[in-house]
Each structure stands twice: as structure tokens, then as C-alpha cells.
Amino acid sequence: MEDERSQQAYEKDIAHPRFAAFYTWMSNRPQARRMEDPFRRATVGQAHGVVLEIGAGGGQNFPFYDAQRVTHLEAIEPDDTMLAAARRQLPHTPVPTTLTKAAAEILPFPDEHFDSVVVTLVFCSVRSPERGLREIWRVLKPGGNLLMLEHVRSQGKLTAWMQDAAVPLTTRLSGNCHWNRDTKTAVLSAGFQLVEAEDMRAGLLPVVRLSAVRP
Template sequence: MGKWFSKLYDPVMEPLERLKFRYIRETLIHKAKGNVLEIGSGTGLNFPYYTQAVKVTAIEPDPTMRKKSLKRAEHARVPIDVILADAQALPFPEHTFDTVVGTLVLCTIPNPEKALNEIRRVCKPGGHVLFFEHVRAEHSLLGRLQDWMTPVWKRVCNGCHLNRETLETVKKAGFTIVHVEKHNNGILLMIEALNEK
């Protein structure tokens, strides 16, 4: 990831955070309980919203983003360790976590199917999986626009795909969908699932 992206991420995202994302993050993260894994924690925007977790292990593959997140981890209400790791090869034993969280991350991971298989492996049977993701629009014209924009968008925004069908990918990975809440005409999804084995 380019250093410029890491430096600009928070200021560029602030308007979206204020208008919509902060509410979604807070609502979703409040549901994370027990021993929690957060994948792709970025600059730690979720950290203030953990209230029911016993401990959070946050992984982030970019050293600059990880470094920026450490101050937020220090001020969190629960213990948070932030480590350099890749969601496609999680360095944890099977059945380690009660809850796994990912926000605006499956759009960027090169192989989301591999990452979801790793999440299934490290999440306990019956454990909760919580995602906040942007996806390809159901509206055909907007969806085609996302398809058209994605090749350029990926280059500018560190591999982010505007048009992934993330809900279907989560289902195909074997998770049981418990609840989906749509925002912004279905472009933003809050997904709650169970790791039933």
C-alpha cells in the first residue's frame, strides 16, 4: 500500500464517517463479544466502539496503517493488540475467536474467498462473524457504472473493488447469514453471520 494512501485515508474518509459509516460501525462493533479478531483494521476506526469484547486482536498488513492505529488502540475501552498479518494466511490456531469483524476490507483483499476460509478456520463453531462492506449495486445502471469504474478505482484506492458481490461470497464460504441491513440503496451492507460447521 502506498504511504500516501495511508496518510490520506482518515481525512478523505471523515465526511463519509460522519454522515453514515460511524453509525454503522458503532452498531455493528457493539455486537462483537468475547475473544475478537478484526481483519484489516486500518487506522483503527473501529477501536472506540468495542464495548463487549474481552480482548481484540486486530490484524493489518500495512505497517503505516498499523502504526497510525496504535494510538486508538491505547485509548480503547478493551485491550487491543494490533499485529502485522494477512487475512489470507491468519497466524492463529483453529477455533480461536468467538467473533470475527471486518469493515470495508473484503473489497480490497486480493483473494476474499481464501480470507473467508481462514476466518472460518480460526472462528469457533457457532461463532459470530460481522461485516460492514460496500458491494455492487442491485440497480443495473449503477452496477454497470461500478463495473466500468473499478479498474481505475483499484489503482487509485489500493486494490479496492467497487463491484464485488460480497454477500454471495460470504454465503458460498459456508457462513449462515443471520441478518443483513442495507444502506444507501443496498450499496452498503451490514452482515451478521454464524460460523456453523
């Protein structure tokens, strides 16, 4: 009962229709596709078996799942506008896919259920990264992999300061997006073992692509 109530509360609050519509439009622009698709392919292409994608947005990653490696995709997304966009992508998804309204902090799945969990450009926005990572740990099988692509806190002092200063604005305008989150450290603190991490781009929006396992 308590869990049911908190699940509804998490989902109810995540509604950014204008940002969702803008983001979906923008991420389909040819320039964005050219820039992002190789990173998406590199991240999603490592997923295997039964896969969970968290914060699927408008289904931007769906075309990149490899039907030879992935048997089923469970995709979750808490925002109704994003969810509707993701639903429109389902016919173009090369693997059997189920789309569910849910938030990272309370995953509606049993323990040790998934072989891979995919998360791209989401942990900047979740309300509780620690709770989200605890849930990912719970639903991943031991030995399962967590595949992430996230923009993160800058390692430079000045740019990190600028990111901190920008956060009140970015959270308001971009669906609770925090420019200053140290997601790699959060993943390690949650107990995952890092397999590889690639730092890409610098400046105000550095990006990390990482693969980690639940030991």
C-alpha cells in the first residue's frame, strides 16, 4: 500500500509537457541525430538478454537495440507526453518491447530480473539518483550490466561553478535537468564495478559513456 502510494506520487510529479514536446522535436532534427546516434548505438548495442530502459523519453534509443542480442525490452517512462512519443516509436523497434509508465525510484519489476539496464540522459533529471541506482541494482541479475550515457559535472573548477549557478534555471526549463551531477561517482558509490568509462566533450556539458556490472 505504502509503495503503491509513493509510486503514484513519483509519477504524478514528473510532467513537463512543453519540455517533452521540445526535446522530442529537437532530438529528431538531422543535426542532433548525426551527433547523438553514434553514442546511442555504442551504448545500447551492448545490451543483451532481457533489457530494461529507464526514462526512455520519446523512444530515441529504440532503433538501436540489436535483435540478435536482445530478447525483450521493458521500457519505462514517467512523463505522459514522452510516453506518447515513445509509443509512436514502437512500430520501429526491432525487438519485442513493453512500455510502462514508471519512475526509476520505484521500479515495478522483481529482483534480479534483467540482464542489462540502459539509461541515457536521464540521471541528470531523476529526483533521487541514489534511490534510482538502488532500484537498478535490485532488478539487475548479478553479473548484469548497467549501460549509461549521461552529461555530468565538469572536472574544471570554474566550469563546475558555472554549472552549479545554472542549475536553478536548467531544472526549471529542462524537466528538472541538473548540469552538475557526478553520476559516475554515484554509480561507484552504489556498489557497481566499472568496466569502462569514456569521457567525451568538455565545457559546460561534459558527457560520460560508461559500462558497469552488478558484482
